[in-house]
Amino acid sequence: MLRYVFRRLLTAIPTLFVIVTAAFFLIRVAPGGPFNQERGLSPEIKANLEAQFGLNDPLWLQYVHYLGNLLRGNFGPSYNMPDFTVTELFARGLPISIQIGASALILALLLGSLLGTIAALNQNKIADYSVIAVAAAGSTIPTFVIAPVIQLLFGLTWNLLPIGGWGDGALLNKVGPVLTLALPQIAIVARLMRGSMIESLRSHHIRTARALGLSDWSVVVKHALRGAILPIVSFTGPAAAALLTGSIIVETIFSIPGIGRYFVDAALNRDYTLVMGTVVVIALFTIVFNLIVDVMYAVVDPRVRYD
Amino acid sequence: MVASETILSVKDLRVRFRTLDGAVEAVKGINIHVNAGETVAVVGESGSGKSQTMMAAMSLLASNGEATGVVDYRGRNLLTLSKSELNQVRGRKISMIFQEPMTSLDPLYSIGNQLIEPIRRHRGLGAAEAREEALKLLRLVQIPDPERRMKSYPHEMSGGQRQRVMIAMALANDPDILIADEPTTALDVTIQAQILMLLAELQRKLGMAIVFITHDLGIVRRFADRVYVMRCGEVVEEGEAEAIFVSPQHAYTKMLLAAEPTGTKAPPPPNAPVLLEGRNVEVTFRIGGGFLAGEPLMLRAVDHISIRLKRNQTIGIVGESGSGKSTLGRALLRLLPSDGLIRFGDRDISGADRQAMRPLRRELQLVFQDPFGSLSPRMTVGQVITEGLLVHEPTLSGRQRDLRAVEALREVGLDPNARNRYPHEFSGGQRQRIAIARAMILKPKVVVLDEPTSALDRSVQKQIVELLRKLQADHELSYLFISHDLAVVRAMADYIIVMKQGKIVEEGPTEAIFSNPQASYTQTLMNAAVDVTRFRLSA
Numbered sequence: 001m002l003r004y005v006f007r008r009l010l011t012a013i014p015t016l017f018v019i020v021t022a023a024f025f026l027i028r029v030a031p032g033g034p035f036n037q038e039r040g041l042s043p044e045i046k047a048n049l050e051a052q053f054g055l056n057d058p059l060w061l062q063y064v065h066y067l068g069n070l071l072r073g074n075f076g077p078s079y080n081m082p083d084f085t086v087t088e089l090f091a092r093g094l095p096i097s098i099q100i101g102a103s104a105l106i107l108a109l110l111l112g113s114l115l116g117t118i119a120a121l122n123q124n125k126i127a128d129y130s131v132i133a134v135a136a137a138g139s140t141i142p143t144f145v146i147a148p149v150i151q152l153l154f155g156l157t158w159n160l161l162p163i164g165g166w167g168d169g170a171l172l173n174k175v176g177p178v179l180t181l182a183l184p185q186i187a188i189v190a191r192l193m194r195g196s197m198i199e200s201l202r203s204h205h206i207r208t209a210r211a212l213g214l215s216d217w218s219v220v221v222k223h224a225l226r227g228a229i230l231p232i233v234s235f236t237g238p239a240a241a242a243l244l245t246g247s248i249i250v251e252t253i254f255s256i257p258g259i260g261r262y263f264v265d266a267a268l269n270r271d272y273t274l275v276m277g278t279v280v281v282i283a284l285f286t287i288v289f290n291l292i293v294d295v296m297y298a299v300v301d302p303r304v305r306y307d
Numbered sequence: 308m309v310a311s312e313t314i315l316s317v318k319d320l321r322v323r324f325r326t327l328d329g330a331v332e333a334v335k336g337i338n339i340h341v342n343a344g345e346t347v348a349v350v351g352e353s354g355s356g357k358s359q360t361m362m363a364a365m366s367l368l369a370s371n372g373e374a375t376g377v378v379d380y381r382g383r384n385l386l387t388l389s390k391s392e393l394n395q396v397r398g399r400k401i402s403m404i405f406q407e408p409m410t411s412l413d414p415l416y417s418i419g420n421q422l423i424e425p426i427r428r429h430r431g432l433g434a435a436e437a438r439e440e441a442l443k444l445l446r447l448v449q450i451p452d453p454e455r456r457m458k459s460y461p462h463e464m465s466g467g468q469r470q471r472v473m474i475a476m477a478l479a480n481d482p483d484i485l486i487a488d489e490p491t492t493a494l495d496v497t498i499q500a501q502i503l504m505l506l507a508e509l510q511r512k513l514g515m516a517i518v519f520i521t522h523d524l525g526i527v528r529r530f531a532d533r534v535y536v537m538r539c540g541e542v543v544e545e546g547e548a549e550a551i552f553v554s555p556q557h558a559y560t561k562m563l564l565a566a567e568p569t570g571t572k573a574p575p576p577p578n579a580p581v582l583l584e585g586r587n588v589e590v591t592f593r594i595g596g597g598f599l600a601g602e603p604l605m606l607r608a609v610d611h612i613s614i615r616l617k618r619n620q621t622i623g624i625v626g627e628s629g630s631g632k633s634t635l636g637r638a639l640l641r642l643l644p645s646d647g648l649i650r651f652g653d654r655d656i657s658g659a660d661r662q663a664m665r666p667l668r669r670e671l672q673l674v675f676q677d678p679f680g681s682l683s684p685r686m687t688v689g690q691v692i693t694e695g696l697l698v699h700e701p702t703l704s705g706r707q708r709d710l711r712a713v714e715a716l717r718e719v720g721l722d723p724n725a726r727n728r729y730p731h732e733f734s735g736g737q738r739q740r741i742a743i744a745r746a747m748i749l750k751p752k753v754v755v756l757d758e759p760t761s762a763l764d765r766s767v768q769k770q771i772v773e774l775l776r777k778l779q780a781d782h783e784l785s786y787l788f789i790s791h792d793l794a795v796v797r798a799m800a801d802y803i804i805v806m807k808q809g810k811i812v813e814e815g816p817t818e819a820i821f822s823n824p825q826a827s828y829t830q831t832l833m834n835a836a837v838d839v840t841r842f843r844l845s846a
Contacts, residue, residue, distance in 0.1 A: 123370065204410040207367055211405075212425040212476060213398030216390065222424075226415050302460040303414055 001298065004306035005291065012287045016280070020070065023279040024063055027272055034079035034270045053079065066276070075280070076273040080266070086277035090259060094281070096166065097246030097258035103178045105236070105243050108185030113232060115186070116193025117225065123198055131190055138187025147180045147253040164255040177254045181247060185239060192231050200228040230300060237293035241286040245278075314483055314516065315364070315401070316340040320376035322356065322363045322540075333359045335540040336376070341484060341516050348519040348531035348548065350563070352764040353735075356540040357520050361486050365403055366393055381483075399429045402477035406489035408470040412461040418445075418472055419457030422479065429480045444475040448505060467498035471505065478509065485510075488520045495627035495791065500835040503530065522764060524563065528552055536560050566766040568798035572621055572776070574816065575801070579617040581650075582785050583639060583671075583753050588612045588647040590631070590638045608634040609645065610809035616753065621779065621786040623800030623817065625793065625832070631809040632789045636755040639787065640671050651753075669699040672746035676758035678738035682730040689726030692716070692745040699749055715748040716741075718781075719774060736767035740774065747778060755787045760795055772798055793833065797821055805829050 033055065035046050050056050054065060069076055075086035119131035154176065155163035167173035200206065201224050209219045246260025259278070266274035298304045322334035334356040341347050351357040363374035364385060378385040380396060388396070405411045413421055422441040426432060432440065438457075445453035448471040461469055470490060477485055487506065491499035507530060510517055519526060527534055527548060534551050536544040536559065544557040555561045590609040608631045616622055624632045638645040641656055641664050649657045651667060659667075675681040682691055692715055693708045703711070713723040719740040730738055739759060746754055756775065760768040772795060778784060790796050796803065796817075803820045805813040805828065813826040824830045 202369075204405060204407050205413040208405065208411045208473070208476075209413070210367055211365055211397055211403040212428075213394040213396070214424060214428060215394065218424065218428075223413050223416075227413070301415060302417075303462045 001295070001306055005295065008291050008294070012291075015287065016283055019283045020067070020276065020280060021063075023276060024066060025059075027267070027270070027275050028059060030270065032270050034272060036270070053077070066273075070276075070280070075277040078266075078271055078274045080269045080271045080274070086273050089262065089274065090277060090281060093246070093257055093259035093262065096169075096256060097251070097260055098244050099169070100174060100177050100181060100250070100256065100258065101240075101243035101246065103174065104181035104185060105240055107178065107182040108189050108239075109232065109236065111182075112186045112189025113193045113229070115190040116195075117197050117220070117228075119190065119194040120197030120201060120228075121220065128194075131194065135187040135190045135194075138183050139191075141184075143180050143184065143247070143249045144253065146183055147176070147250060150176050150180055151253070164253070166256050173254075173256075177250045177256055180250050180254075181243060185243070188239075189232060189235065192235055193228065196231045197224060197228040200224045203227065226300065230297065233293055233296050233300060237289040238286065240289045241282065245282050245285055311343045311345070313340045314343050314381055316377075316379045317360065317364060318377040318379065320360060320363060320374060320378065322359045322368065322372060322374050324369070325371045325373070333372075333540055334363065334374075337535075337537070337540070337542045339535055339542065339545075341518055343483065344510075344514050344516055345532045346510065346517045346519065346530050348521060348527040348534045349537060350521060350524065350527055350534055351537035352522055352563075352766065354539070355537040357537045358488050360537070361403070361488060361518065361520055365397060365401065365486070367403075395429075398425050398477075398482075399480045400482055401484045401486065402480070402482045403486040403488065404470070404473045404477050404490050406492050408466045408473060408493060409461075411473055412469055414461050416460075417457065418459050418461065418464070422457075422472070422476055425476060426479045440479070441475075444479055445472075447478070447509070448472070448475045450475075465498075466494050467502060470494065470498075470502050474502075474505065474509070478513065478515075481513065482515055484516045484518060486518045486520070489522070490519075491526070492521075492523070496793070496835040497627065497831055506530075524552075524765075536563070562766060566769050568769045568772040568795050570776070570798050571817065572799060572801040575617045575619040579619060580652075581615045582618050582652060583614075583616040583787075584648075584650040585612060585614045585635075585639050586648040586650075588614075588635065588638055588645050588649065590634050590643055590645045608809050609638055611647075612804075612806075612809075612811055614639070614804065616785050616787060618752075618785055619779065619783045620802065621788050621800045623796035623803045624787065624789045624806060625791065625796055625803055626806035627791060627832075629808075630806040632806050633757050634809075635806070636673075636757055636787055636789050640673060640755055642673070665698070669695065669749040670752045671755075672749060672751040672753070673755045673757065674739075674742050674746050674759050676761050678735050678742055678762060681742055682738055684730055686729075687726060688716075688728055688730060688733075688741055691730065691741065692726070692748050695745065695749045711748055712744075715744040718747060718778065719744045720770075734767075735763050736770060739763060739767075739771055743771075743774065743778070747782075750782070751784070753785045753787070755789070757789045758791070759788075761790065761792060768795060775799065793821075805832065 033050070035041060035049050054062060057065070066076070077085050078089060081089065115131045115135070119128040122128045151163050154161040161175050162173050164176075165173060206219060206224055209223045246258040248260045248264050250256070251258045251260040259281070262274055263278045265271070266278060298306060317337065317339040319336045319338065320334055321332065321336050324331045324333055337360060339347075339349070339360065349357045349360065359368070359372070362368050363372070364378045366385065368374060374386055376386070380401065385393065385396060412418075419438065419441055422444060423434070423437045426437040426440050427434070441457065442453050445456060450456050450468060450471055464472070490506070491502050494502060503526060506517065519531060521527060531548040534546065534548050535542050536551070536557065538559050544551065544555065544560045551560060552564070555564055588609055589607065589611060592606045592608055594604040594606055610631075612635055614622065624635060626632045634643065637643045639649060641649065641659055647657065648655065651671065656664065656667065689709070689712050693712050696703055696708050696711060712726045716723045716725055721737065721740050721744070725733070725741070730741065733741065759775070760771050763771060775786070776799070779786060786799070788796060788799050800817050803814065803817050804811055805820070805826065807828050813820065813824065813829045820829065821833065824833050
């Protein structure tokens with residue numbers, strides 16, 4: 001197993017390299033540059049800035065420099081927020097995004113699995129239809145609708161939660177964004193869980209367990225649930241990577257200083273280094289979480305063995 | 308047989324399934340009883356309701372099923388018990404083993420864990436005591452090295468071993484009745500015999516009653532005291548096992564008893580030309596390997612096999628699962644890469660690629676075991692069987708193709724109107740006819756038949772065997788008949804190759820192999836098959 005993890009980490013290196021290379025050249029192909037949009041920038045100042053950041057060098061040289069810095073763990077300065085390096089921006093924003101994202105993920109997994117299981121056990125009954133209806137609503141209503149509704153109801157009407165802001169990480173400030181992020185995920189997990197639980201309940205070994213007179217609790221939780229959890233495990237990998245790296249919509253609407261907005265802001269401003277930093281962080285999260293998922297698979301299912 | 312008390316009696320049991328097409332009645336008011344310590348067989352073909360009867364008795368019906376009537380176990384109606392009362396009976400007083408040893412155990416828990424659970428639940432033992440009991444049970448069902456096996460997972464065991472574990476679980480709490488639902492159908496013949504012997508021996512030791520649900524009359528004759536013959540949800544005949552075999556009353560019982568394929572195939576004339584020849588054919592599968600994953604495991608599925616198939620000959624390839632018989636069939640048709648020489652007629656096709664093989668494909672056809680999976684569900688039967696003509700006779704007009712389809716369907720004994728319908732509208736036997744029509748429409752010379760009758764009921768098997776023989780006689784076909792079923796092979800083939808672990812252990816003319824098998828493996832195979840399935844109505 002250790003050997004497998006080691007092998008997977010090694011194969012991640014060429015993957016990352018390809019991603020970095022593709023992203024580097026793609027963002028350069030886009031018209032404009034980091035200092036084009038700013039009004040009132042005199043040509044001299046612009047030329048100075050570009051010279052300072054090495055933007056006048058041939059593209060391949062810039063690429064080589066960037067790779068070299070990256071290998072030393074240096075993401076470079078942000079072009080649009082010149083007071084900060086990209087590393088500093090992430091150091092401040094990433095923990096916030098991770099807190100919100102991880103809370104939403106855990107909430108979604110627990111609540112979604114519970115709802116899906118209840119639906120499966122009551123297939124084609126009222127409880128099942130209610131879960132399906134809620135799940136359909138949850139996955140079709142966009143977050144930019146859910147977020148303002150939460151702000152309106154909990155913040156303004158009932159005055160239970162702050163409308164927005166980070167509040168130095170106060171618990172109440174996190175409730176709104178976590179709920180907004182979690183709701184669509186709860187819907188997805190519930191639907192996945194319902195399907196795989198129905199299948200699991202129909203399997204032959206569940207029939208065996210019932211024929212042996214085992215209790216409902218053992219049949220459902222010990223035997224059916226563990227088999228049904230596998231699709232949820234595979235869903236969790238990409239979902240975790242997406243949630244933990246922040247959401248532009250949620251962070252913007254609730255005014256939270258996470259890193260979700262960097263990706264879009266940086267791309268629009270041609271803030272090359274920040275775009276690249278975001279790409280690397282998301283790629284790393286995706287690779288690591290997919291690896292964790294594969295390892296979890298082997299933990300849950302003894303048939304899965306990696307040499 | 309000592310008269311003993313009736314412990315289970317099923318009275319006017321009806322089982323209904325709600326489906327999209329309305330309610331379907333699977334069991335139509337049947338009466339069955341089981342006495343203490345006796346062996347009862349419930350016999351019938353697929354769809355007879357034999358399994359659903361026992362599923363209903365155990366409250367294991369699918370969620371859209373519903374049972375009415377009385378299932379009386381020692382004075383209590385199982386159908387009206389609460390769930391917790393029912394769970395005091397299930398697994399404790401009445402237990403059950405199933406047809407599917409590969410999937411009936413939970414793949415995620417060790418054997419020990421699964422064995423200990425029902426023991427603790429029903430007997431309230433502590434963990435250590437339950438573990439001792441579990442070990443005792445594994446010894447009882449003759450699992451070698453039980454200490455180590457406790458830690459094994461189901462996927463690490465063979466089908467026969469898994470069925471032994473199932474039996475151990477079922478017997479854990481010393482039940483009154485063991486219901487065995489086709490317990491050996493999915494196993495190889497030699498393993499079948501072992502499992503049946505084990506069950507008989509355990510019954511002698513422990514004295515429980517056994518209810519065999521089976522389609523296999525060999526099992527019935529050998530093991531059962533009494534028999535119920537079921538058809539379409541009704542019991543059509545019941546009585547002492549011996550009486551039913553000697554003088555069956557109902558026409559359906561007589562038909563079942565006569566359903567074993569009979570007859571033999573005469574060998575082709577000695578000067579018949581060799582159509583398909585393989586010399587030192589080898590197929591090797593590569594498992595695992597890759598970047599940093601170490602050396603791949605090489606598995607030789609077919610090991611130096613030579614075979615000569617003459618015109619109008621049928622070679623039966625016999626062997627248990629994993630013996631490489633299907634792989635050999637595919638390799639000879641160049642559907643798998645292989646080493647060695649393969650000749651078709653006077654052409655060397657060993658190195659022929661897909662492109663080069665295409666024009667030859669019409670003469671080399673293949674029919675598969677699974678008549679459900681091998682026909683595209685979204686094409687009409689007409690489209691399915693004429694598809695090959697589009698490739699091999701592209702000049703035919705639509706009208707001509709349609710005529711050929713009519714002809715092919717008539718030839719396999721189906722109504723030509725079938726060509727406008729879809730595969731799911733047909734039964735297993737009819738689908739196998741469609742699959743045969745698809746091969747025959749191209750007028751092939753060699754047909755590889757890969758277990759073509761294994762998924763079918765005995766009575767349908769017999770019809771398919773007769774159809775294949777007729778087609779062979781009409782068109783001078785050569786068959787490579789791959790099967791684990793010795794009775795069918797005996798009726799079909801004039802020459803037999805016995806395979807084990809990729810190698811030929813014995814070959815020769817059919818009658819010689821059956822009357823005087825040389826290799827000890829062949830003898831084991833024959834004995835197992837004779838023990839389990841052989842009987843003659845005339846006997």
